[in-house]
Amino acid sequence: MPTRSEITYFGAGPALLPTDVLEKAAEALVDYQGTGLGIAEHSHRSALAANIINEAKADLANYLDIPDDYEVLFMQAGGSGEFSATVYNLVGAWVTRKQQEALKQVGDDEAKVAELLQKQVATELKLDYLVTGSWSLKAYQEACRLLGSEHVNLATDARTINDKKFGKIPEESTWKLSKDAAMVYYCDNETVDGVEFPKFPDVLAPRADGSGPIVVADMSSNILSRRIPVKNYHVIFFGAQKNLGSTGVTVAIVKKNLLPPVCPQPSPTLLRKLGLPIGPIVLSYETIAKNNSLYNTLSIFDVYIAGQVLKKLLATYSDKVDGQQAVSNKKAEIIYGALESRPDVFKLVTEKPFRSRMNICFRVVKTNDMDVDEKNFLELAKGQGLEGLKGHRSVGGIRASNYNSIPLEGAQKLAEFILTFAGH
Structure with a gap:
């Protein structure tokens, strides 16, 4: 079985969370701030909860x-x-x-x-x-x-x-x-x-x-x-x-x-x-x-988890949301760039001015059988630790959800796989 560090999860939601936030939350779930009770056990009416x-x-x-x-x-x-x-x-x-x-x-x-x-x-x-x-x-x-x-x-x-x-x-x-x-x-x-x-x-x-x-x-x-x-x-x-x-x-x-x-x-x-x-x-x-x-x-x-994510963002970016925006845009640019470089293999679903930076949707048209192409894409991606890429059940296709917790390295890894797959 793969370890957490070996997987980049592109699922649309519930989505990837920062590992250090989860580790801290796991400790708090057992014993919050030395109180002897886990955070989920404290009253929502308590001063601790209000804080x-x-x-x-x-x-x-x-x-x-x-x-x-x-x-x-x-x-x-x-x-x-x-x-x-x-x-x-x-x-x-x-x-x-x-x-x-x-x-x-x-x-x-x-x-x-x-x-x-x-x-x-x-x-x-x-x-x-x-x-x-x-x-x-x-x-x-x-x-x-x-x-x-x-x-x-x-x-x-x-x-x-x-x-x-x-x-x-x-x-x-x-x-x-x-x-x-x-x-x-x-x-x-x-x-x-x-x-x-x-x-x-x-x-x-x-x-x-x-x-x-x-x-x-x-x-x-x-x-x-x-x-x-x-x-x-x-x-x-x-x-x-x-x-x-x-x-x-x-x-x-x-x-x-x-x-x-x-x-x-x-x-x-x-x-x-x-x-x-x-x-x-x-x-x-x-x-x-x-x-x-x-x-x-x-x-x-x-x-509490949401609060810890916010504290991590504030600690990471001195310019707050502007810093995250720059990273989000860069990640989307890398993935879309790989897809756009091989229009013979990948068909982007959304018109360019309105393409989401968060949910990158595309079809795989490498052969005459799109269903087989997309099944192969997903299986090979999973073998590389790239998971959660299947499109929504109502529309099918492939969807890479490029949320904040996806690191830049994760976007680069997906882009490299896209190019490798196209070259097979």
Whole structure:
């Protein structure tokens, strides 16, 4: 059996973690800081647990330069849970804003306010989705399930410009954005399809007066790998299991103007009158923020691992995320360069301007039998200690997930294997 040092794991998630972080976590799991108890055994209500959460929040804010007017939440239910959480919370925020406007317009007559809100929900409530891959499609479908398709606007669908397949991002000028949408959602990096937004979309940028679209982004698979303009977003969420840590925790970075006292969530009674869904309390940003991520039992062990990854990143890169970005770009350049040098053997799935640095997707076309070619590629790669390269079951092919924990040497080893395979 191979040892850990002999394997470079390119799996899409759960992903590779730094060995020294795992070793430290293993010790903490048995006895945390000489307490005689493992970290998973300590109460999530303890001062010890609160300190782990607060340190992780502070280190994340430091690494990404998160402004003070944002709250960092540790949640559960993964990215799929956030598909629902964003709907519940952002629709609630929209209702609160409309309610505040209605109070100014018709006074504090509850019946008149409710009547006006019912008309606005029926005619104005929209959530916009930019569908550029499998995960944004799932988010869009979840919004339709929760709200009804009449309230969900498919602002763009990348399949319409790419022969019904994902692999490109439509021009911003073609996006059909709603007026005053409760949110505009997009997935910054599509793990399955290897599509990454090259930068923040210009059309979604905040205006000079501070107004503009309410932008929500899923960054589950490229967070911590490049600098992002946090101030342009109202919500950024990501599962820990790609670049941050192990499965079990999800992070939401939420602008505080979506939280009390500026924007308290509407009452369940009002939402029922409006015919809108009431979300589970464990998905309420307001509730999680109020309780410092400890409304219910949080996996402190998983937060601890995330915190140790952040401490390692901060210790490694004096320029924080910019340093990691340079390495991430270099690794992607090495792998893509090897693939591009042999177009007779490898077919890249994604159009060049939108190729993900994190999830490099390609097909092997060495002979007339792609299935056999890809099976041979995977078997030979495994023999070289290169594992986790099989593409997602929904699309097939090969996928190298080039997350932060993949060392530069790992990317070089894969590139060398790619060239060797092509030469056989």
